[in-house]
Amino acid sequence: MSPRHRAFAGTALIAIALAVLPLVVGNTLGNTWVRVLDYALLYIILALGLNIVVGFAGLLDLGYIAFYAVGAYLYALLASPHFGLHWPAWAILPLGALVAGFFGVLLGAPTLRLRGDYLAIVTLGFGEIIRIFLNNLNQPVNITNGPKGIARIDAIGVAGHPLAKPLEAFGVTFPGVTLYYYLFVLLAIAIVFVGIRLQDSRIGRAWVAIREDEIAAKACGINTRNVKLLAFAMGASFGGVAGGLFAGFQEFVSPESFGLLESIMVLCMVVLGGMGHIPGVILGGLLLTLLPEAFRYGAGPLQQAAFGRVLLDPESLRMLLFGIALILVMLYRPAGLWPEARHRREFAEKK
Amino acid sequence: MGDCQPIIPAVDIFLQQIFNGLTLGSIYALVALGYTMVYGIMGLINFAHGEVVMIGALTALATAKALLAAGVPPPLVLLLALLVATLVCMALGAAIERVAYRPLRNAPRLAPLITAIGVSIVLQQVAMLVWGRNYHSVPQLLPAGSYEILGAQITEVQLIIMAVAASTMLGLMQLVNRTRLGRAMRATSESPAIAALMGVDANRIIMLTFVIGSGLGALAGVMVSANYGIAHYHMGFLLGLKAFTAAVLGGIGNLAGAMVGGLLLGIIEALGAGYIGDLTGGVLGSNYQDVFAFFVLIVVLIFRPSGLMGEKVAERA
Amino acid sequence: MARALLDVLNLEVRYGGIMAVKGISFAVEEGEMVCLIGANGAGKTSTLKALARMLPSRGEIRYGAERIDALPAHALIGRGLALVPEGRGVFARLSVAENLAMGAYHRRDHDEVAADIEYVHALLPRLKERARQLAGTLSGGEQQMLAIGRALMGRPRLLLLDEPSMGLAPLMVEKVFEVIRTVAAQGVTILLVEQNARLALEVCSRGYVMESGRVILADSAANLAADPRVRHAYLGE
């Protein structure tokens, strides 16, 4: 087989695997795991967005979830009984990307001079400000419905079929979670594609240059302000899309989904997977979503098997194991589970 | 019409808000000192510091309860509880440093941040297993009296907290800026390898810094729980976050900055909660207290990118 | 025969898969002034770092009566071994005075430390002028002086110098070498790595030439300076 054929065969195989995965998982492990996969995909999209900001451009952003929130609330407000608007998802999602991108610039612009941990704390503050506004904008005019959140959001529809409803096709019933899975996979692939293309371009190089040495980058003629703002905007718009998907999938949004811990979790995915390395980030997103669920299933029964009784609360044990896993991974793979190997890529290309 | 409130605040209420802010601020400062200490040496946000504070509070509480039950007189109980908590936290700090941070000394910058988050989760869960999910009430060990100044109340506990925060800061500044150990700490913070050439055992210095920072955490924990009369395994997170914000506001790595940042944040929060409503004609209320605080933080950092007291970066192009 | 103060046997230094120093051996006698020259990337810095235990290495390093290859870096200055690292390595956020104080970190003889500060100030008056300035804001040359001054504060018996003339103005190079000579005259043993081979061979009594991680020549300074290979490769003739 020629390399071209091989690449094609590889792609086809991955495509088939991705297509069959939810059916297999749904029928063996149950739809819970398909739903877990759905969330994993949303987190992967988020992590890929944050990766642009943190991984490529080296800007530590602890308020990233704010963009997710912006996307989610935009969807919620435009497609729910709250304002009686029922826009189609396909109009809202791109708008969400745009609005979130705008918020990205809004955050980026005043913080350009800040470095490292100062930037981290300002972005954290920004994230909290957004959340607090969402939580409070039910007075004096009710915009966000405050802490009660917005319920009965329209499901995302494809070709007139709301994905929340099971679909009969090819003699198989696809439950809602599976349908969403397909949508999310497609979007995640698109975003991976954008990420890879950007990384391997003039712009991607400029981001890395800024990360490596901002002063030298400036002296090389890079307009660091614009390039940084671009990173913020791109990352934010990915977050905005993910937020819209989340709102449509969950059919409910409330401010508590957009707390600081979520930002930290997404950051963990990026770093633990391998900052700046797209496959690594995907792995990170996948692991950090699946792991706690696996612990949820494992923590009780495993103890039962090992000690004959449940010694520790499964819930505490689950979080405990999660914390320990974070520590261990970092100790043994400080650059992440699947770090960037820049020179390897370059070598491969030369041959 | 009848709702019309005087815009000029009543003196007693205003003064009370200042006291509130100073107390809260001193607490932030006390915790922030621990952050800044470690950050100053290692350039590491020790995300687990808030949890160390929590462990300090709960350990002191457990000790105090046991001692009170054994009939030990309260002043002695306080001292012993503080002592035990400090020792436990110091040991904890040493362990955290050894296990979670030392192996990552030369790792990418964000790696220790993630282990710090991991440690923080682990400490919380362990505390939950040991002390349960419930809130604990804290026996009154510090003096309970209070004074009235121009109609505003201030308790002895509050005065003690302010005094402890201020003297801790002064003590630390003395240590870091004036002593041989402090110089070694600062040298290590820049380059452990070069400091080693001067005979500095970087491992020892870093460990020591951690131990001091964590001991401070215990002190902070005791003060916090004494002030609020309540302790819980989850108390460290938010406190840590606020304190860290304060440290950044003041200029992280700078001890005086931690104090200034803490006090400022405390006063901003108190005045924010107290007066935003009146100032905005009721459109915004105390629910925007944190927005206000973060807004101030952002504005300060825009004009002073390394915090209020932060040193200019001594880097040359 | 007097035992060498520094005796290196089969020293190897690796960076990952790359071997930067490939099993070199050399010795420096007490009171001697020896130089190590070689092209960029020859492994000179790696060698000095290994001697100062800033890098892990294989092979034997004897210092005085002791093997030091298993010691941690911070244990050496107390034994009188000091390194002025390549690129100076001053503590940027410490003042000039504090940097000097760090040089005497391991010493407890406070009175003599104070006297040594006077001595260093006399030797390098610019440091006195700038005593309170943060070292990070000094010019390149000023930093080099500070690095040397700081090493002197440790009262070394063996001083390892990595390219002390780098970035110095001519007058200053003379000055620094004068200082080095003065120090050497007071009995401090010196191992000097220097790109300015001409100058190095002038002040030193013996020299080693390194290339690609190996010692390829070892001789008296005069012979080396006359060696055509050296003249061609390092003296630009």
Added chain:
Amino acid sequence: MNSLLDARGIGKRFGGVQALKDVSLTIRAGEIYGLIGPNGAGKTTFFNVLTGLYAKDEGEVVFAGVPLKLGSPHEVARAGIARTFQNIRLFANMTALENVMVGRHLRTKVGVGGAVMRFSKAREEEAAIRRRAHELLRYVGVEHHAQKLAKNLAYGDQRRLEIARALATEPKLLALDEPAAGMNATETAELRTLIEGIRADGVTVLLIEHDVKLVMGLCDRVAVLDYGIKIAEDVPDVVKRDPQVVDAYLGAGHG
């Protein structure tokens, strides 16, 4: 002769230190202009002000006939001034090749859309960037290290790489801050050939250097700074004999 760069009355102070005081100098197109002076004289500071990394206190610079927007490094680079740094500042974790490719950023323009869609124009531009980067690496003599991470190069090679990166921005004026530091005589001679070649290709060179032999042999004119003040400016032979310069900088050995 037409002047390429005209700096007038540049002043810069750091707290109590007046690093530059009323420094004026003119560099002619096509020459190699040396800037020397004792340590701490303000040479690097002059570079930093010129390339926009430090905000100036006083003065102005006219470059190629237009006033230079000081304080904005990327615009200075766009106007055609490129530099190297005294303490090498490469993108340590990028390969040598990528370092130079970053240097092309300024003269290329594919945006997000082009990068993602890889239109033929974008592909061509990318290929051209790569080609030019290889050329430049070859030009300075480190092409065999193209795929090594910059931080793993030997010191001398890092210096050359920095020059290649600077050249990638297509400068009219190349400002080199102590390029020969850490090089032995033979390597310095090679460097000299390189700089001469750069000049021959039409790039004006501004050189800070402490290697007097190199400066005096290479430069058409030399200016001397001392304590932030320009104390001399002339052809090397005159400067060399200027008693003030000998006193402050050269020392008796070089007279």
Added chain:
Amino acid sequence: MMGCGKEAPPPPTPAAAPPPPPPLVIKLGHAAPLTGPQAHIGKDNENGARLAVEDANAAKIKFGGRDVKFELMGEDDQADPKQGNLVAQKFVDAKVNAVIGHLNSGTTIPASKVYSDAGIPQVSPSATNPAYTAQGFKTAFRVMANDVQQGKVLGEYAVNNLKAKTVAIIDDKTAYGEGLASEFKKAATAAGVKVVAEEHTDDKAVDFAAILTKVKGKKPDLVFYGGMDPQAAPMAMQMKKLGIKARLLMGDGGCTSEFIKNAADAAEGHYCSLPGIPYEKMPGGPKFIERFKAKYGDIQLYAPYAYDAVMVVVDAVKRAQSADSARILAELPKTDYKGVTTTITFDDKGDIKDGAISLYVAKGGKWEAMDTIGGPPPGPAPAEPLAGMSGMSGMGGMSGMTGPKGMGGMSGMGSMQGMSGMAPAAPAKPAAAAVPAVPAKK
């Protein structure tokens, strides 16, 4: 010390000679936050549910000769809507027959969609946001008065009984706290009270000095707090420190033994409300408390409601004589069950009908019941007492009804009805709970 909540299942009774058919297992899902700041309340709910399942199993229910065995599947939803939906999906996959939960409205509402789609009945013990039952799902029930019901009672009580003319309102900006506070405000202003300050905090705060100082400046007669005890207790302490004389009035979130324990002497004199009738007055109440304490320690908050929620499902299962979700669902609306909190019947939305609400005052280190407003009277003990509760039947009805000693309470119409043993006629509107000048005596 390990905080281990799980008990080994009760050992199977030694089998008689003929091998019995395998028991019919009925799976109940229980979801609440078991980690995070609300973990203590979540675990409390789960414990309440566990106790109920044990009791139900001890009652040895049989359908057609087959033993029925209830199993509880407890999950942690972390009070996070996303986790809540995951847990819901897990229950659906596990084919649970009914769900008890979730604790918070923020998780209950999105999850209710999942249960509704799967046709699984859901009984929340503690979600009080009206929106939960307003979505039109046939599967959604709750055994607790919602914010509107409770807020209304509290608002009117503040005016009519506590004689407040001015109030300050504080809430924690959670769905629960703010929901309750806004309903309180509506009712109180309608009844003629002036709101002099409206302040907000959050559900993680411990420092309320600033807002309390502001409140102090406005000199209200009463301070209403919509939120939970972790904030309420320090709030009470700080009120005392600041010398605020006004009393706190709180909803169920502050109505806990933890509040009293943590606020200690600063708790004295504050008020709170709990949906339902004081436990000690319910037939199964005192015994429940005793047994719960013995097993899990103090009740945190909603354990009795979780217990009742399970029992309501068990009751429906018995009537349906089936484990089938659809059959259970058909029976649930017909519920008329005397629980430990109150007598439970549902309206057509799934809300508890005429939920009684009781008011308490902190006195001498414990909550003392004052009044009960609205709600059906606690009738006699169930005709068919569950085995686990059989011991209680003797103390049913009236014995629990003696007014709290030394209290001037028992003045609400609802309780008067109860005392006179009247049939659950049209419940008195709380507004009609006019305050008799003289405490009613039996």
